[in-house]
Amino acid sequence: MSARAEILARVRSALADVTEVPPVPPAPRRTPVEDVVEHFAERVADYRATVVRSTPQDLASAVAAALPDGASVVVPADLAVSVPGATVDDGTLTAGELDRIDAVVTLAAVGIAETGTIVLDHGPGQGRRAITLVPDTHICIVTAEQVVLDVPDAVGLLGPSVRQGRPLTWISGPSATSDIELSRVEGVHGPRNLHVIIVGPAA
Amino acid sequence: MNPYTSTWSGVTPGDGPQEVHVVLLDNGRTRALADQVGRQALRCIRCSACLNVCPVYERTGGHAYGSVYPGPIGAILNPLLRGVGHDEQVDSLPYASSLCGACFEACPVRIDIPSVLVDQRAKVVDARRGHRPSGHTAEALAFKGAAVALSDARKLGFGERFTRVGLGAARRLGSLPGLSKWAGARDLPPAPPESFRAWWSRTDGGRSEGEGR
Ligand code: SF4
Numbered sequence: 001m002s003a004r005a006e007i008l009a010r011v012r013s014a015l016a017d018v019t020e021v022p023p024v025p026p027a028p029r030r031t032p033v034e035d036v037v038e039h040f041a042e043r044v045a046d047y048r049a050t051v052v053r054s055t056p057q058d059l060a061s062a063v064a065a066a067l068p069d070g071a072s073v074v075v076p077a078d079l080a081v082s083v084p085g086a087t088v089d090d091g092t093l094t095a096g097e098l099d100r101i102d103a104v105v106t107l108a109a110v111g112i113a114e115t116g117t118i119v120l121d122h123g124p125g126q127g128r129r130a131i132t133l134v135p136d137t138h139i140c141i142v143t144a145e146q147v148v149l150d151v152p153d154a155v156g157l158l159g160p161s162v163r164q165g166r167p168l169t170w171i172s173g174p175s176a177t178s179d180i181e182l183s184r185v186e187g188v189h190g191p192r193n194l195h196v197i198i199v200g201p202a203a
Numbered sequence: 204m205n206p207y208t209s210t211w212s213g214v215t216p217g218d219g220p221q222e223v224h225v226v227l228l229d230n231g232r233t234r235a236l237a238d239q240v241g242r243q244a245l246r247c248i249r250c251s252a253c254l255n256v257c258p259v260y261e262r263t264g265g266h267a268y269g270s271v272y273p274g275p276i277g278a279i280l281n282p283l284l285r286g287v288g289h290d291e292q293v294d295s296l297p298y299a300s301s302l303c304g305a306c307f308e309a310c311p312v313r314i315d316i317p318s319v320l321v322d323q324r325a326k327v328v329d330a331r332r333g334h335r336p337s338g339h340t341a342e343a344l345a346f347k348g349a350a351v352a353l354s355d356a357r358k359l360g361f362g363e364r365f366t367r368v369g370l371g372a373a374r375r376l377g378s379l380p381g382l383s384k385w386a387g388a389r390d391l392p393p394a395p396p397e398s399f400r401a402w403w404s405r406t407d408g409g410r411s412e413g414e415g416r
Contacts, residue, residue, distance in 0.1 A: 003227075004227075007227050007229055007233075010229065010233040011233055011236065013233075013237070014233045014234075014236035014237035014242075015236065015237075017239060047206070091217050115204045116204070117204055122215070122218060128215075128217060128218035128219070129209070129218055129219055130218075130219070133207075162210070162212045163212075164212075165212045165213040165214075165215060166212065166215060167209065167210065167211045167212070167215055167218065167219065168209065168210045169207070169208075169209050170204070170205075170207070170208040170209070170210075171206065171207060172204035172205065172206050172207075172208075173206050174206065175206050175207050176206055177206070189206065189207035190206070190207045
């Protein structure tokens with residue numbers, strides 16, 4: 001018997017007495033808010049991320065303004081926003097090479113207002129995981145229509161990506177951890193600077 | 204939320220490792236899963252709320268549990284994962300509780316820790332039946348004695364005649380032999396003038412109460 005068959009058989013025999021699977025109760029829902037996009041902007045800013053609003057027309061200049069002076073930038077090959085002077089990722093940049101690049105500009109898949117979370121499913125305009133994790137500044141473009149109220153809404157939208165076998169990256173503010181001796185260390189799992197541009201009709 | 208959370212649903216061409224091996228470690232989980240009362244412990248999210256409210260954990264600290272899972276959840280999870288009847292420390296864990304229920308109240312996923320504790324105590328007792336004498340022997344002997352006396356009315360009546368003598372002697376001695384740790388910090392009650400059963404038969408169940416004695 002393979003190790004896999006063996007452990008699964010043990011799980012099944014441990015559950016032999018369970019004949020009826022109890023129904024999964026629906027996820028609790030928070031009460032709707034008046035302005036979901038504004039709620040999202042506030043929650044993301046709470047994480048010490050920079051949040052700006054832009055119209056589709058002004059997006060390129062909003063990106064340029066977000067980039068530190070003289071910063072080197074990498075972008076996914078299919079990013080529809082023009083970023084002058086950016087290195088276009090062809091999938092061959094190593095982690096070491098990415099570490100020498102200051103910033104990355106990508107789109108996102110979903111924004112979650114309640115938790116201030118951005119989810120990348122690494123589909124169009126979002127690049128592979130490495131380019132979004134190694135450079136120290138992430139400029140992430142989220143459209144107003146991508147923002148949903150809460151986590152269960154996002155999970156519903158992300159189902160197809162997961163079924164296609166795509167990885168997901170959930171980002172709630174700049175990378176930081178207090179796991180070791182409760183002292184805060186930034187930039188362990190991802191960029192230390194998160195800059196979010198919310199694109200929508202002028203507010 | 205955790206700042207960075209990644210999920211994978213397999214290998215993605217051109218993104219990340221191109222070969223992934225997943226190692227499933229049982230480590231006693233299926234043993235816990237097979238326990239009809241205890242399997243609920245597997246839904247623990249390790250939030251530590253039960254530890255923070257536990258009066259026993261507050262005094263003993265984490266090392267006393269001999270495991271990475273301390274506190275009330277550790278007191279049920281360790282015997283569930285490792286099984287009882289092999290290790291003194293594991294077998295002692297279900298008893299590390301006053302059954303006050305604070306853990307159950309604090310638990311966000313409603314694990315009924317007190318019920319599992321009681322069930323695990325029963326499993327420890329069952330596993331130790333017929334074992335060589337151990338730390339639990341005095342208690343086991345006391346309960347054996349109680350079972351003999353309480354299962355027969357005549358035996359109980361006979362025993363009750365010695366309550367006054369026994370308690371009186373123990374009070375004068377100041378401690379009970381073998382129970383000094385427990386009795387040293389507690390006052391023994393004075394023996395009542397007569398037992399309930401003696402009172403019942405004397406007064407016809409209270410109907411002739413007060414008619415002289
Ligand atoms: S309170 Fe419940 S979920 Fe939290 S650590 Fe204790 S048993 Fe686990």
